[in-house]
Amino acid sequence: MNLNGIKLTWLGHATFRIETPGGQTVLIEPWVMGNPKCPESEKELKKVDVMLCTHGHGDHIGDAVAIAKKYDPKVVGIPELVTWLKNKGAKQILPMNKGGTQTVGDIKVTMVDARHSSGIQDGNEGIYGGEPCGYVIEFENGVKIYHAGDTCVFGDMQIIREIYAPEIALLPIGDHYTMGPREAAYACNLLKPKTVIPMHFGTFPQLTGTPAELKKLVTDIEILEMKPGQTVT
Numbered sequence: 648m649n650l651n652g653i654k655l656t657w658l659g660h661a662t663f664r665i666e667t668p669g670g671q672t673v674l675i676e677p678w679v680m681g682n683p684k685c686p687e688s689e690k691e692l693k694k695v696d697v698m699l700c701t702h703g704h705g706d707h708i709g710d711a712v713a714i715a716k717k718y719d720p721k722v723v724g725i726p727e728l729v730t731w732l733k734n735k736g737a738k739q740i741l742p743m744n745k746g747g748t749q750t751v752g753d754i755k756v757t758m759v760d761a762r763h764s765s766g767i768q769d770g771n772e773g774i775y776g777g778e779p780c781g782y783v784i785e786f787e788n789g790v791k792i793y794h795a796g797d798t799c800v801f802g803d804m805q806i807i808r809e810i811y812a813p814e815i816a817l818l819p820i821g822d823h824y825t826m827g828p829r830e831a832a833y834a835c836n837l838l839k840p841k842t843v844i845p846m847h848f849g850t851f852p853q854l855t856g857t858p859a860e861l862k863k864l865v866t867d868i869e870i871l872e873m874k875p876g877q878t879v880t
C-alpha cells in the first residue's frame with residue numbers, strides 16, 4: 648500500500664484520523680473520547696479540520712458535538728444529521744447527499760450508499776437521522792479511500808468500483824450490526840481494492856467477526872489488520 652504522503656490512523660471501531668499531504672486533519676466517525684478501543688494517548692486530538700459522519704448511531708457520532716465545539720471542523724454529512732449537529736453547536740456544516748461530491752479543503756468527498764439504519768438518540772428522544780451513507784475520499788495526491796460506514800454487502804458496491812475505483816477500502820467485518828467476514832469477502836470481490844482495512848469488530852461482544860476469518864476467505868487482496876492507535880503512511 649502506498650499512501651504517498653497520507654497518514655492514516657485507526658482510533659478503534661469505525662473511527663479513523665487521516666492527515667492529508669497538505670497537513671489537514673480529517674476525522675471519520677467522531678467517536679473518540681467515549682470509544683473504549685481508542686488508546687488514551689489518542690483521545691486528545693491536536694486539531695480537526697474536517698469531520699465526516701456516516702450515520703446517527705452513538706458508536707459513530709458519540710463525541711461529534713463535543714469535537715465540533717472544541718475544534719470547529721467543517722462537518723460533512725446527510726442534511727438531517729448535520730442539521731441536528733448544528734442545533735447542538737456545530738458552527739460549520741456542509742450537508743450533502745448520496746451521489747454528490749464536494750471539495751472540502753484538501754479533499755474531494757463523495758457520499759455513497761450504505762444499507763443500515765440511522766436514528767439519533769437524543770436523551771430520551773429518538774430522532775430521524777436521515778439515511779446512512781459511506782464516503783469515497785479523494786486526496787490531492789490522487790489516492791482514493793472508501794469508508795463503507797455501517798452496512799451489509801450490496802450489489803451497487805460494484806458501481807463504487809466502476810466509478811471511483813478506490814484503492815483502499817475500510818470495511819466493517821464485526822457481524823451482528825453490519826457485514827461479517829463472509830459478506831465482507833463478497834464486498835472485496837465487488838470493490839476489488841488493493842488493500843482492505845477491517846473495522847467495526849471486537850468492540851462489543853456481539854461483534855465477533857475477525858480479520859483472520861476474512862483473510863481465510865480473501866487471498867487476492869491485501870487485508871491489513873491494524874491495531875487501535877496504529878498509523879500507516
Ligand code: NI
Binds near residue numbers: 704763797824
Ligand atoms: Ni450503526
Ligand code: MN
Binds near residue numbers: 704706707797824847
Ligand atoms: Mn456501528
